[in-house]
Amino acid sequence: xxxxKKLGIIGLVVVxxxxxxxxxxxxxxxxxxxxxxxxxxxxxxxSGGAGLAAALEVKNAGKxxxxxxxxxxxxxxxxRATGGLNAAxxxxxxxxxLEDTVEAFFTDTMKGGYDKNDPELVQILAxxxxxxxxxxxSMGGDFNDVGKLAGATNTRAHRxxxxxxxxxxxxxxxxxxxxxxxxxxxxxxxxxKLIEEDGKVIGVIAEDKDGKEFTINATSVVxxxxxxxxxxxxxxxxxxxxxxxxxxxxxxxxxxxxxxxQEVGAALVDIEEIQTHPTAVPSNGYMITEAxxxxxxxxxxxxxxxxxxxxxxxxxxxxxxxxxxxxxxFLFFDQGVTDSLKAIDGYIKQGIVTEGExxxxxxxxxxxxxxxxxxxxxxxxxxxxxxxxKDFGRNDMPRSLENSKYYAIEVGPAVHHTMGGIKINTExxxxxxxxxxxAGLYAAGEVTGGVHGGNRLxxxxxxxxxxxxxxxxxxxxxx
Ligand code: ADP
Numbered sequence: 001x002x003x004x005k006k007l008g009i010i011g012l013v014v015v016x017x018x019x020x021x022x023x024x025x026x027x028x029x030x031x032x033x034x035x036x037x038x039x040x041x042x043x044x045x046x047s048g049g050a051g052l053a054a055a056l057e058v059k060n061a062g063k064x065x066x067x068x069x070x071x072x073x074x075x076x077x078x079x080r081a082t083g084g085l086n087a088a089x090x091x092x093x094x095x096x097x098l099e100d101t102v103e104a105f106f107t108d109t110m111k112g113g114y115d116k117n118d119p120e121l122v123q124i125l126a127x128x129x130x131x132x133x134x135x136x137x138s139m140g141g142d143f144n145d146v147g148k149l150a151g152a153t154n155t156r157a158h159r160x161x162x163x164x165x166x167x168x169x170x171x172x173x174x175x176x177x178x179x180x181x182x183x184x185x186x187x188x189x190x191x192x193k194l195i196e197e198d199g200k201v202i203g204v205i206a207e208d209k210d211g212k213e214f215t216i217n218a219t220s221v222v223x224x225x226x227x228x229x230x231x232x233x234x235x236x237x238x239x240x241x242x243x244x245x246x247x248x249x250x251x252x253x254x255x256x257x258x259x260x261x262q263e264v265g266a267a268l269v270d271i272e273e274i275q276t277h278p279t280a281v282p283s284n285g286y287m288i289t290e291a292x293x294x295x296x297x298x299x300x301x302x303x304x305x306x307x308x309x310x311x312x313x314x315x316x317x318x319x320x321x322x323x324x325x326x327x328x329x330f331l332f333f334d335q336g337v338t339d340s341l342k343a344i345d346g347y348i349k350q351g352i353v354t355e356g357e358x359x360x361x362x363x364x365x366x367x368x369x370x371x372x373x374x375x376x377x378x379x380x381x382x383x384x385x386x387x388x389x390k391d392f393g394r395n396d397m398p399r400s401l402e403n404s405k406y407y408a409i410e411v412g413p414a415v416h417h418t419m420g421g422i423k424i425n426t427e428x429x430x431x432x433x434x435x436x437x438x439a440g441l442y443a444a445g446e447v448t449g450g451v452h453g454g455n456r457l458x459x460x461x462x463x464x465x466x467x468x469x470x471x472x473x474x475x476x477x478x479x
Contacts, residue, residue, distance in 0.1 A: 040064045042476045043204050043218040045191040045257060048076030049167075049462060050445025050469035051224030052174035057473025059181045065473075066216060067183065068206055070190035071252045074175065076226045077446065078465065080250060081167030082289035082343055083149050084157025085466070086459035087129035091137070092144050092158055100154040102126045109460060112151040112313055113419075113453025116270060120426050121451045125460070125467055132466040133158050141173035148294050148396055149458035150311040157459040163291060163341040166462060191256070194221060194441065196264050201440035220440050220476035223430070224469060227418035227446035228255025229274075235415055238272045246414040248280050248287040253418075257447040261422045264441065265432045269449035270420030275456050277416030278317035281352050282328055285414045288347065290314075290458040292409075295340045296399040297333035298380060299411075301325065304363065304372030306380070309392040315455050318413035328412035330366060332373075335403040347409065354408045362406040377401055419456050420449035428472035442476050444468035 041063035044051045051067055052074070058065040073079075087093075088105040105126035110117055133143050143158040143166070159166040178185065188209035195203040195215065203217040228234045229249035235242045247253075258268065279288040279299075293299070293310045299317070301307055301324040308320035321329050338344045347353050356362025359377070363370035381400040383389045389397065422430055422443045429437035445465035452460060 037215045037217060038066065039217045040066045041218060042220045042222060042473070043068065043216050044222045044224055045204065046076060046224035046226055046445070046447070047074035047185055048224060048226050048445060048465065049078035049170050049174065050447075050465035050472070051222065052171065052178060053466050053469030054222045054224055054442075054444060054473035054476065055183050056174060056177055056181070057470045058477055059178070059183050061474065061477040063477050065183055067185040068189045068191050068204070069185055069187045070256075071250070072188050074185055074187065075167070075171040077229070077250055077253055078167045078462070079171050080248065080287065081170070081462055082165040082287065083291045084147055084159040084166050084459040085133065085143060085170070085462035086149070086152065086156045086457070087133040087158055087463060088126060088154070088156055089130040090133040090158065092133060093146055093156065095144070096146055098146055098155045100156050102129075104153050105129060105156065108151055108153050109457060110453070112457040113455050115453065116273070117453030118269070118450035121424075124426055124471070125451055125463055128467045129463045132463060132470070135470070136170065136173050136466070139173050139177045141169055143169065147291050149290050150294070151313050151457040152459070157291070157294070159291070163295070163343060165289070165343050165346070170462060170466070191225075191260065194260050194264050199439060201264060201438060220442060220479045222472045222476050223257040223261060223422065223441070223443040223447050224445050224472070225257030225447045226253050227421065228258060229253045229415045229418050231255045235274060239274050242274060242415060245276065246280060246282065246285040248277055248285050248414050248416045255418075257443065258421055261430055261441070261443065264438060266430045266438060266441070267423040267433045267435075268420060269423040270453065271449065273419040273449070273452070273454055274415060275314055275417040275419055276318040276413040278314055278321050278413050279331055279411040280414035280416070282410060282412045286350070286352065287414070287416065288331060288409055288411055289343050291341055291343060292331055292333065292337065294396070296337040296397070296401065297331045298401065299329045300332050300368065300373065300376060301329050302368055304369040304376055306376055306391060309389070309394045311394055311396055313455050314416070314458070321411070321413055328410050330368060330408040331411055332401070332406070332408050334401045334407070335405050336399050337401070338405075338407060340399070352409055356406045357404055359406055362408055366408040366410070368408065417452075417456050417461060418446060419452040419454070421446065422448045423450060424448045424468070426471075427475045428468050429475060440479060442472040444472035
């Protein structure tokens with residue numbers, strides 16, 4: 001009895017040591033030596049936007065939450081998002097005098113997804129989008145610049161002032177709020193398996209950076225592990241045309257959550273719907289935000305000719321790009337576009353932009369036919385002036401391209417977003433093949449399917465992961 005008590009005290013000391021380690025000044029905690037069980041209210045797997053939003057909702061509801069992140073840094077693909085966060089009816093839009101409606105957002109998203117989307121999920125996405133922005137603004141985030149991305153009737157892509165990349169701002173905002181409320185994020189800690197008992201998910205088996213397995217018991221588990229855009233085997237399994245494609249994804253996007261959910265009977269939806277982003281840098285898969293085109297850039301081929309409506313949906317632009325010589329094209333823009341979008345400064349610093357004081361200099365450096373380029377620009381600038389694109393019917397041409405310097409970035413399509421995934425309902429509960437919720441299991445963000453249908457509109461991923469991340473967090477608490 002005495003010995004058992006002693007062992008109990010030692011056990012308690014070990015657990016307290018781990019928890020106090022986990023609660024040390026930085027909230028990104030490297031686990032170690034903890035082959036013990038931990039018990040909490042909610043475990044969130046994945047620290048991208050969906051996971052962070054879910055965790056914050058849990059904590060705000062007064063429950064305990066642990067976030068597991070297999071990579072050394074938090075943020076996942078969310079950190080790479082640049083274009084914007086779509087929302088209709090936000091205070092930021094009102095300040096800028098931009099009109100928009102939930103109905104227009106819903107219609108655009110369904111149309112963009114070829115009506116393959118789950119309308120109930122899309123309705124929630126649109127309805128709760130403005131509140132998602134207000135929530136982030138209330139935590140001190142900067143989402144005050146609003147731009148237009150492809151497929152949107154109205155200007156609704158929220159991003160930091162000056163058009164800076166949106167993903168880092170989302171991660172930074174949520175991370176500070178989580179740090180303030182003392183939520184533990186265990187980095188370099190991979191979730192391996194969901195623990196199921198009597199058809200109910202009751203925890204997770206995880207492994208720390210030293211390869212030690214441990215168990216977290218929880219009332220609810222939220223899967224926010226992102227997509228599988230960096231898992232070439234899985235990509236080709238669902239779409240053989242993607243063999244050999246590059247990817248814009250971070251290396252942790254390997255579809256772990258989909259596999260874990262399937263093991264406990266989750267249904268998948270639209271899993272073969274994989275989006276390629278038309279403007280990635282061929283050498284490294286680095287994605288150039290759609291906002292560059294939104295702010296006025298055009299796409300040209302090596303012959304110096306335009307070949308598509310630059311603001312057509314991503315699948316259409318990707319297909320047009322693949323039909324060009326070398327299967328790539330060039331984003332072409334001038335100083336006016338560069339001055340309008342901070343993100344471009346970052347591209348220049350990375351050395352992926354070709355620059356020229358004159359059109360001839362640029363054409364020569366980039367390997368583009370100079371005469372045709374000049375003729376293309378004369379035509380295009382006339383279309384801007386007359387507000388009618390006679391070649392490709394592009395509606396949104398915010399500025400002419402005639403101010404030196406001139407810039408070009410070689411781009412081609414790369415795997416970008418896996419639109420299908422785990423089937424969820426409007427409460428972010430994970431559904432099985434019979435459409436019944438699997439008790440204790442919730443999912444949000446890119447790991448799920450249904451929101452984007454057959455084609456995701458730029459700016460909708462961020463809305464998806466904040467809106468459904470929050471819902472998953474709240475549902476997990478209500479469980
Ligand atoms: P979303 O946009 O849906 O939030 P992200 O790609 O931004 O998705 O984030 C998902 C995060 O989940 C990434 O940081 C990724 O490293 C993490 N992750 C993926 N699989 C696991 C796993 N098995 N265990 C822990 N973290 C995981």
